[in-house]
Amino acid sequence: MTREDYSDVTYMLEIHHPLMARAAKPGQFVIVMSHREGERIPLTIADFDAERGTITLVIQAVGKTTLEMQQTCRAGTSLYGMAGPMGIPSNPGSAKKVICVGGGLGVAPVYPQARALKQNGAYVIGVLGFRNKDLIFWEEKFRAICDELIICTDDGSAGLKGFVTDGINQALENHKDVGEVVAIGPPVMMKASAEATRARGVKTMVSLNPIMVDGTGMCGGCRVKIGDEVKFACVDGPDFDGHKVDFDDLMIRLRRYKEEERVATERWSETCRMRMVDGKVVPLPE
């Protein structure tokens, strides 16, 4: 595995798994276990390279597992287990003009979709949202495949000041013939994006990230409400029609293990006597 850090909390792992690199398609994800006692966590395949036999993951350190991986996953180490690719690949569709929206960490998983659309001959408009200038990553990668790129920052430190929805509105104003929008990011962002396009009736696909255990359709933990139906995101998704998704339900369900997550993270940082300083994990002062 190789690794690159994009910010204090965001890091990229490139994992050698030739078979999976051949099978992976845009929109799919993997389940990673970093060690034997670890949790199975789902992570989107942000990129794959069949020739080099690698899978790229972009991870945000938010809790016990992702913080611990930030510390232990170094170049040359290996993971205890990685299963996948999971989920139904996204269907690039036949739209001639597409807006690809990535919010925060969602920037990474939207990349392979944008690239596939470009390869299919579509006109691709990228809209990427970050909290501030320092968190921006993969701008060059996107410039290479997008016909237009709009960067938004919450504080205006780079690009357009505002949320991705402002970027979407701007793009929709300039291009009346957009056939489809693909939005990936935190649930609030996907909800807002779906609202922004609903009035104009532009089809919007989102990639849902409920809490998962197995990723094989066996536990039902990842169930989401799509219209009147209950679907399992890991085998029926993760891509769904954003106009049908019940985002409020998703957000409530994501809070399910809040307390336990806090316990695990605190305990971990205590036992490790580590904390984050300037993007590095350092021992706590005695």
Next chain:
Amino acid sequence: MIKKRTIRSIPQKRTPVRELDPKVRVTNFEEVNCGYTEPEAMLESERCLFCPDPKCIGGCPVSINIPAFIKKIGEKDFRGAYDVITATNLLPAVCGRVCPQENQCEGVCVVGENLEPVAIGRMERFVGDLAIANNWVNLPFIEPAKYRIGIVGSGPAGMACAADMAKAGCDVTVFEAFHLAGGVLRYGIPDFRLPNTVVDAEIEKLEQLGVRFECNTLVGRLFTIEQMIEELGFHAVFIGTGAGYPSMLGIPGDSLNGVLSANELLTRCNLMAARNFPDVDTPLPLGKHVVVVGAGNTAMDALRVCQRLGAEKVTCVYRRSKTECPARAEEVHHAEQEGIEFHWLTNPVEIIDDGAGSVAGMRCIRMELGEPDDSGRRRPLPVKGSEFEIETDQVVFAIGTNANPIIGQTSKLKLNKWGYLETNAELMTSIAGVFAGGDIVTGAATVIEAMGAGRKAARGMKAYLGLRDVGPVNDAATLFGIDLSEHNFNRIRA
């Protein structure tokens, strides 16, 4: 010479088996049923009448020669008993523990017409445990057959097919989506009923036969069934992926936090060891008062797991009566001993929201039994105006599962209208050389039926590949008409 036994001359009472005290066991995950000791097994063996027309064999889905193995136990020839059982059943330590014996072998035992039936399962488990302790394996002479076999899913169906194909000399690889092999035996059935050490031992035996396990491999997505045959060089494939996809009730409130499937609960607890949280990373928050809906084996496991994890009150809600409940009798009995409350003839109609997206209670309705339905069980009907509320903060659904969609999504295999794989009588699917068996063909069933299906598919596979079946050609107990116990011919008869 043993005197001919009659129903009057045999020990009238079933030899009891030692069990952990309910008060102690609800605090741990140790196995409840301690199993027979040697004298206990030998005593119980005296209860078999060695019927000339043994009904019990017909009751066992894989037709174990039951009187023959019981006879060996009586003769203290435990290795011989093991050989008789493993001629058809590869997992005696597992089946002896989890078979619903009262509906299978023991349900038709002749002794059971007047007395309690012979404790076939307990004796089988005794032999299976002894085999594990002494590391007995029936390693046949294996002639390499130059065929490569791929097995998808490492549950009992996959394990059984793998063993038979390895014995036929094939190069066998088992692919499993999880990070550990065993299927439901691993992630579903908890340790207090089937310790993981037993599953480990059975898997180790397969490895001794030369079977390789490739975990973390999601077949269908990492490579398809078609690719296994066309590109990866497998000459035949067996699919035993089980019926995992859990059903939800479809009543208001079933997506609230605190509502989960029994599969999720059991997977977190057993496979991910969440009961040791935060020593392991997977959490399993538990309510104070848990309600489990359903009354099959899965429901019993969920109930008893919650009790052990420290819930203050655990309640079972089932729409039919105790007579119709599909769980093994022993499990219901154990659950009752452990203080689980049962609401028979009760159906949930709504799960109540606490206003913040979590469970605050459950509204139920009482049921009564009407005319028998297609399954022959009496159909439960709601009693008007009998609605009432149960206080609860966690609801677990154990109301059955559907076919897992992954193989169907990723291959051209023919499915039936419920999404299960379609097969012919030899268990071959619509693609030549691809076989399937177990829950993914029949829907949720039992361990021994899945195992039987795995073996049947192996027979079909051998026929397809033109391999001769190397299993016993004659009646399992004799070879060329000579009793198998006489196979070391130089022994002098007493």
